Amino acid sequence: MAEAIKQVVPATEKWIDVSVGLHSGMVHWPDNPPIELEFVMQLDKGDGCNVSKLSMGTHSATHMDAPLHFFEDGASIDTMPLSTTIGRARVIEIHDPESIKPTELEQYDIRVGERILFKTSNSLRAWQPDRFVEDFVYISKEAAQYVAGRKIQLVGVDYLSVGGYHADGAAIHRALLGANIWIIEGLNLAQVQPGEYELICLPIKLLGHEGAPARALLKPVLG
């Protein structure tokens, strides 16, 4: 029996959790609601079970953006085709310390329909403090237009927004969402090397809303 379990476990261990853990008081976009996660019923206080209450904005921690985030008649998160976030994805490592630019992307031959996750210095640097990091690496407007032109289906970034805090976040979101590119924000890719992966990322099914928290997993594609 122990042997049989041994054979099963390694395959599942290959999945790497690239989501950020949720906890009270954690970092969030400055004008978004705080994250509050607390027990409201507790066994050790005489309640019949443990029950928690969660309060947060939909764009905190690891989450997805739907077109409705920036377009009044855009698609809501619950209508996202599941195939958007289940399948082959490519992790591209970005060395530019300020932003993702077309000049750095040109060498990667980004193709129609790809799922692209950008690993930047944010993964190692920006998730450490429980305070908002203003100078995180973001997708420049030019790079957003570049990947929109390549007609990718999904883009993922390793901090809270595709757009920069001091750059034109709205224009960058519109360039991506307006090109039918769904967005994952708030990944932590510190444990992931650049390359090909199987991706599973599923946002919570919030009916008619513009974004939702998500769990994201990657498994290396061998060979």
Ligand SMILES: [Zn+2]
């Ligand atoms: Zn968002």
